[in-house]
Amino acid sequence: MEERRLKTLDRVLSKAGLGSRTTARTWIGSGRIAVNGRIIQTPDHWVDMERDHVTFDGRPLKEHKPMYILLYKPTGYLTTADDPENRPTVYDLIRDVETWLSPVGRLDLNTSGLLLLTNDTQFADRVMSPEGKVPKTYLVKTNSHLADADLSKLREGVELSDGVTGPAIVTRLRDNASSTFLEITITEGRNRQVRRMIEALGSRVRKLVRTGIGSVSISELE
Template sequence: MKAKSAVTLDRVLSRMGHASRTDTREAILAGRLKVNGRVIRDPECWVRPGRDHVQFDGLPLKPARKFYYLFYKPKGVITSHGDPAGRKTVYDYLGEERRWVFPVGRLDKDTSGLLLLTNDTEFADFITNPGSRVSKTYLVKASGLISDERIEKLTAGVQMKRGDWATPQLVRRIEDRGKYTWLEVVLAEGKNREVRRMIEAVGFKVLKLVRTRIGPLTLDGLEVGKGRPLGPAEVAALKRSGGRQGL
């Protein structure tokens, strides 16, 4: 029987910021972890942080330095550590020293724009929790000319095909260009393919989608496929930007 304070070994390692859950499991299976002097190859092994002595590559397990990275994801790249089909992932753009970070939320393959990566699980949970109200802003190119009435419907909240609701903070027309409508959409939640599905709910399709902002962070100064570390002031500003102060 596990103690109330016990957690699985893979979770201990990922919480301390040394690797993603996937990489953590691989390290454990490879025999790189010891618990109380014994090599453990079971990622689901229960350990008691602060009581059990855990070693990683022969050294006592200590929290890794927290790292926060802002990346301009290109279209056609998947937000995953690996892909069985051999498609390019965001990790193909990162240096070796950043391969132990994980994405904060997801952008689908056909969406470009801002993506946060970190090894700080509490920070990631805060940013992705809808209750934190950290806004994400998108530039949308939609098929056809969307009427003011349908934009008002989107703004008020719209039920999508799966039965769930999209409740954006803002939907505004930027311009009509030819046969297309360009919109700015601001969300504080992160449902799967939400922008695409909410536009489909009013009878149109998304032709181009770019995430331009996360809280106070923007694409300014970033080239497609490039990124940069976040400074302490930027991380603090992100934590303050939500409607719930949780960190």
């Protein structure tokens, strides 16, 4: 049996458009999901996509065609479906989409820019895999002036709590007395990576916009 055919049950349900994996775990725990006629209440139960028969309330799962959405995420929106504080999320922006879509990477609350959502989990995995080295490009405004030596550190890699970052492509766009404006391209996908890279230099990010994922540019939204 090829490993690539195996997926956890919660992932199978999410891919089938039944909601987030959190929602899928709720369905599983309530006993509404069966695999080959047997009720399964374990979210990490392995499913063979070619051999196993999965049902929801006795009905077979529907196959959904791959869907890809490019979205401009404003600041103030979370890249999640469930927020205990009931803050706005990117799913508020796509309420008319019936199929469940997952974000390909996340943008934090105060970051805006290009966000890709899809139900094609294999595609999402390729984009986010460190081995894929898919470039992500950001426009950055710092809260202090950065010297050329600082930019060299970003290009070579800076020490973060989870290790040294990989090389980045860094272009100085302009400066003023209190800020530096940069374009930064990275091929990793660590949590809050660009912000932490700037903080490692003793500065902070004042504004952050993602403008590109691979060959896809934010200009395509215009």
